[in-house]
Amino acid sequence: MASGPTTIIDLGRLSLAYGEGTRLDCPVRLGPLELGGQAYVASPESFDARLDVSRPANGFAFRLRFPLQFEGPCVRCLEGAALETEVDVREVDQPGVDDEELRSPYVVDNQLEVGRWAHDAAVLAMPARVLCRADCAGLCPVCGESLNDADPAEHRHDTGGDPRWAKLRELNSE
Ligand SMILES: [Zn+2]
Numbered sequence: 001m002a003s004g005p006t007t008i009i010d011l012g013r014l015s016l017a018y019g020e021g022t023r024l025d026c027p028v029r030l031g032p033l034e035l036g037g038q039a040y041v042a043s044p045e046s047f048d049a050r051l052d053v054s055r056p057a058n059g060f061a062f063r064l065r066f067p068l069q070f071e072g073p074c075v076r077c078l079e080g081a082a083l084e085t086e087v088d089v090r091e092v093d094q095p096g097v098d099d100e101e102l103r104s105p106y107v108v109d110n111q112l113e114v115g116r117w118a119h120d121a122a123v124l125a126m127p128a129r130v131l132c133r134a135d136c137a138g139l140c141p142v143c144g145e146s147l148n149d150a151d152p153a154e155h156r157h158d159t160g161g162d163p164r165w166a167k168l169r170e171l172n173s174e
């Protein structure tokens with residue numbers, strides 16, 4: 001795949017004293033977003049994410065926010081779907097603390113890997129199943145045609161009529 005997200009913030013160069021904080025607009029490029037074996041793309045792929053950095057008594061606290069718009073296949077009908085959501089995530093990193101919860105996987109050698117964090121946060125913010133619309137009817141299991149465009153009265157197969165009712169008949173006859 002294309003080169004991964006690379007935006008990195010050198011925390012030392014922020015020169016924050018304890019108790020201080022700063023806000024940065026970080027350019028990020030998310031790269032491919034993979035979910036359930038399907039590939040989605042952010043649109044636009046490059047944008048500025050808002051990063052708040054603060055310095056509590058020890059280490060750093062971070063908050064990353066950006067609106068996420070993405071496009072890719074609907075898991076039911078495979079037509080293009082375009083969705084949007086908000087990403088708002090936090091991390092803390094306290095070096096020298098023996099608690100994994102207080103170490104951020106995105107801080108390496110005193111550098112915050114904003115691009116990698118933004119990419120992971122985007123994938124987590126996406127719905128588990130991307131649908132073109134909430135009531136997407138999906139594909140006909142018999143012929144593979146999209147049932148979103150089909151008239152249920154017209155779309156029948158000799159082997160059992162509208163396939164959506166077949167399951168129901170099965171249940172009723174039990
Ligand atoms: Zn769909």
Ligand SMILES: [Zn+2]
Pocket residue numbers: 140141142143144145155156157
């Ligand atoms: Zn069919």
